[in-house]
Amino acid sequence: YCVKKNAGGNYINISSTLCDSNKHPMDVQNCNQTVCPEPKLRALEVQFFQMDKLKRVKLTIGMTATILPGTTVLIKCPTRGIQIQDIKWLKNGTTIRYSKRVKLTRKRFLKIRNAVPEKDSGIYSCKAGSLQSNTPVSFSSVYDIFKATMLRQKYISGIQPMNLVARSISTKQMDPVSRKYSPLFLVKSDWSACSATCGGGLQSRNVSCEIITRDYFEVFPVRFCTKAGHSAPLLIQSCNTFPCLEWSLGNWSECAASECVRDKTALIKREVSCLSNDQAMNDTSHCESLGTIPPTEMECSNKDCKAVWIASKWTRCIGECETNGFKTRSLDCVWSKTRLSAGKECSSLQRPRTMKMCEMGSCSCTDESEYCSVVKMMKFCKFENFRRNCCVSCKKS
Structure with missing residues (x-):
């Protein structure tokens, strides 16, 4: 203002034209000259899976949630550079119609009381201007809970070796649900079947970085565990490398x-x-x-496989001279072409005879003893033995 001191010592306003314009003090100055932060939704890339009853679950936008029916869900949408009143909530892309059960809190958190699958499954979105982040909410079945519990039972029951349990803050992570620091675990599934039965194949497994409690578990990106001191897990390995x-x-x-x-x-x-x-x-x-x-x-x-009998040559006539004798021969069962033994394959064939009668030749006639004259004189020629040994003498009789 342009003022003048009157006789009474008081200042009164006068026309600004009466004051020296060169001495006019500044009435405007710069302020808050720091760069405004870029608007951002502080979303969390975390999966939440509820395994036991909880009265309330507090989630952060960006999380994926699998909950039990009857749980009260609170979803917050932390921001930077955004006025809280600019936050809007959507479900499956549509503005939410609020009620006593589904409503906004004073801090613009979305609250769903006693959530049920029929009404509350879906994708919840926090939107501010052009920015948007989502939290899918689904409900777990008994089978889902059983499978999840079995895989994590050794962690839940405390069987996991103590040297693998994170003990210091540097190996722990802030639990976005409980708001407490909790140890991170590398949860490894079984190796898959080998892609080849021999000659070298590959098998893989799932590895997740998790905070595990008796009531729920949360899955973080694996990089959280490696930053917390866990060794980088092997996800793929060779198998069945032996030769085919x-x-x-x-x-x-x-x-x-x-x-x-x-x-x-x-x-x-x-x-x-x-x-x-x-x-x-x-x-x-x-x-x-x-x-x-x-x-x-x-x-x-093979039509040439035909069994036949083959016989050897007849033997000479066997017997006493000037009597009926006999001849013999051997038989073999053979294959007609190769003449190799055919074993018993000839059993159904007529068997050739192996013996036949023959006539012996004349006996040779000599006196074989010096006593043959006595044999004749004693009339022993009537006996065959004497007659044979003294053939000449006996014939003269």
Whole structure:
């Protein structure tokens, strides 16, 4: 203001034109010259899974939540550079109609009392201007709870070795639900089946970084665990690196040249080997994992497989001279073409005879004893033995 001091010593306002404009004090100055923060929704990339009853669950936007029916859910939307009154809440892309059960708190948190699957499953969004972050809410089944509990039972029951339990703040993480520091665990699933049965394959597993309590667990990005001091987990590994084995099958032998086993039937053969993929020969026992060894023998039709009797030559006539004697021969059952033994395959065939009668030749006539003259004189020639040994003397009689 432009003022003047009157006779009474008081200041009175006068026209600004009466004051020296060069001495006019500044009536405007700069303030709050720091750069305004970029508007941001402080979302959390965390999965929440409820395993037991809780009266209330306090979530942060960005989290994925699986809860039990009847739980009261509170979702907050922390921001930076955004006025609280600019926050709007949506469900499945539509503005929420508030009620006594679903409403906003004084701090613009979304509160759902006694949530039920039929009404409250969906994607909840916190929106401020062009910014938006989502929290999907679903409800867990008994099977989901059982499966989740079994995988984490060793952590819940305290069986997990103590050297793997985080003990200091540096190896812990702020639990966004309880607002307390809690240890982080690397939860590893079983390895998957190997992608190859031999020759080298790959198998994988799921590894998650979690805060685990008896009532719920939360899944954080794995980088949280590595920053907290856990070793980087192996997600993929080689498996079944031993060589692949296979049966190597040779060619069947020719049926026409193969061993006969019965009438019109022969037995063909082939070689069967156990080979690795580098063509190295292995004992056949190494290929047992492939199943039963392929057959090495098989019957085939061969019309030349015909069993016949073959006989040897007759022996000379056996017997006493000037009497009926006999001849014999041996028989063999053989295959007609190869003349190899056919065993009992001739049993149904007529068996050739192996003996026949024959006539002995004349006996040689000599006196074989110096006493033959006595034999004749004593009339012993009537006895065959004397007659044979003294043939000449006895004939003269």
